[in-house]
Amino acid sequence: MLNRSRQILSEPLRLQCCRYLASDQKPTPPRTLITGSLGQLGLTLAKEMRSRYGRERVVCTDIRKPPKIVLQSGPYRYANILNKSGLEEILVEHRIDQVVHFSALLSAIGEQNVTLALQVNIEGFHNIIDLCKIHELKLFCPSTIGAFGPETPKNPTPDLTLQRPKTIYGVSKVYMELLGEYYHHRYGLDFRSARFPGIISATTPGGGTTDYAVQIFYDAIESGHHECFLEPNTRLPMMYISDCIQSVVQMMECPAEELTQRTYNIAAFSFTPAEIVAEVQKYVPLTVEYKVDKTRQKIASTWPEVLEDKNARKDWGWDPQYTLEKMVPYMLQKVKSQLHSEQVIKDLF
Ligand SMILES: NC(=O)C1=CN([C@@H]2O[C@H](COP(=O)(O)OP(=O)(O)OC[C@H]3O[C@@H](n4cnc5c(N)ncnc54)[C@H](O)[C@@H]3O)[C@@H](O)[C@H]2O)C=CC1
Numbered sequence: 205m206l207n208r209s210r211q212i213l214s215e216p217l218r219l220q221c222c223r224y225l226a227s228d229q230k231p232t233p234p235r236t237l238i239t240g241s242l243g244q245l246g247l248t249l250a251k252e253m254r255s256r257y258g259r260e261r262v263v264c265t266d267i268r269k270p271p272k273i274v275l276q277s278g279p280y281r282y283a284n285i286l287n288k289s290g291l292e293e294i295l296v297e298h299r300i301d302q303v304v305h306f307s308a309l310l311s312a313i314g315e316q317n318v319t320l321a322l323q324v325n326i327e328g329f330h331n332i333i334d335l336c337k338i339h340e341l342k343l344f345c346p347s348t349i350g351a352f353g354p355e356t357p358k359n360p361t362p363d364l365t366l367q368r369p370k371t372i373y374g375v376s377k378v379y380m381e382l383l384g385e386y387y388h389h390r391y392g393l394d395f396r397s398a399r400f401p402g403i404i405s406a407t408t409p410g411g412g413t414t415d416y417a418v419q420i421f422y423d424a425i426e427s428g429h430h431e432c433f434l435e436p437n438t439r440l441p442m443m444y445i446s447d448c449i450q451s452v453v454q455m456m457e458c459p460a461e462e463l464t465q466r467t468y469n470i471a472a473f474s475f476t477p478a479e480i481v482a483e484v485q486k487y488v489p490l491t492v493e494y495k496v497d498k499t500r501q502k503i504a505s506t507w508p509e510v511l512e513d514k515n516a517r518k519d520w521g522w523d524p525q526y527t528l529e530k531m532v533p534y535m536l537q538k539v540k541s542q543l544h545s546e547q548v549i550k551d552l553f
């Protein structure tokens with residue numbers, strides 16, 4: 205795993221990473237806290253960071269009861285991001301150096317509970333960013349294609365452009381980007397953010413508009429039939445989980461002086477439901493019925509089709525490895541193992 209990860213880093217970043225990997229060299233690896241770690245992305249990131257920095261140096265947190273295997277794999281703490289003093293206690297006790305803030309309500313579920321989305325996505329972020337300022341911690345918080353709106357140029361969507369999202373999720377992420385950049389400018393906080401496309405993984409997602417692109421793999425394996433909640437021609441930016449995790453690690457390890465901005469678009473590939481269906485059909489039989497969900501279609505119609513990521517490539521060596529064609533057979537294999545033997549959760553540790 206380490207070798208694979210290091211291979212795809214650019215030369216300066218690889219040198220930087222080696223500083224953590226060689227035991228006789230300084231500085232020591234960072235102690236990292238991940239919020240919302242039991243969601244779609246958290247445990248995969250924890251696994252990668254633990255392999256790089258050491259098992260005890262990555263503390264997973266969430267408000268949910270973890271599976272036993274999570275408890276066995278390294279430190280896990282209950283942490284509600286709305287409880288600032290509880291969070292502070294954990295940060296101090298574990299002598300945390302950097303935070304990856306994943307807790308959030310995603311686009312579709314946020315529209316179902318705007319009050320809770322405001323609390324988790326905005327109040328929770330206030331708590332995190334203030335604690336990072338007080339304790340001088342590096343902070344990574346992902347943004348999203350959902351931070352753009354219908355007025356944004358769709359193809360390609362640049363880093364700096366109009367952002368008038370029409371979901372509470374998008375509004376809270378624009379606020380997060382701006383507040384993070386403000387704290388960097390005003391207090392020198394080492395805030396970093398990447399705007400993720402929809403992430404595709406065998407770990408199931410938690411209430412987003414891009415979730416169909418995970419569900420389709422489960423349906424292909426389980427029943428051979430998928431009901432798609434988006435129209436067949438809805439093009440959205442997407443990314444395989446391995447590339448997503450690499451982006452977090454690379455961005456966090458990048459020397460501060462190489463960053464020319466604090467929020468970056470990152471892209472891998474874009475596709476429509478019709479295109480992913482055709483790709484899956486190359487491997488397994490699959491029929492599809494388009495039962496469009498008006499709320500999610502309305503959200504997707506306001507999002508970019510293709511993100512422009514040239515600044516991330518130039519500044520910190522962003523270089524995704526997976527295309528749609530490469531990802532589909534991997535996903536089918538992962539989902540098959542997940543369904544047959546719960547292998548995916550085991551793979552995480
Ligand atoms: N999964 C995706 O396709 C994308 C994700 N992102 C961002 O990446 C981050 C992680 O996303 P996912 O893992 O997919 O999200 P998820 O919805 O799967 O997980 C979020 C986690 O936050 C936790 N949480 C909710 N309320 C909390 C609270 N009060 N205190 C502490 N934890 C709480 C939940 O228990 C859950 O485990 C989010 O910030 C999301 O906006 C951005 C773009 C795409």
Ligand SMILES: CC(=O)[C@H](N)C(=O)O
Nearest residue numbers: 310311348412413414
């Ligand atoms: C793209 C995202 O931020 C997320 N997957 C969602 O659909 O809400």
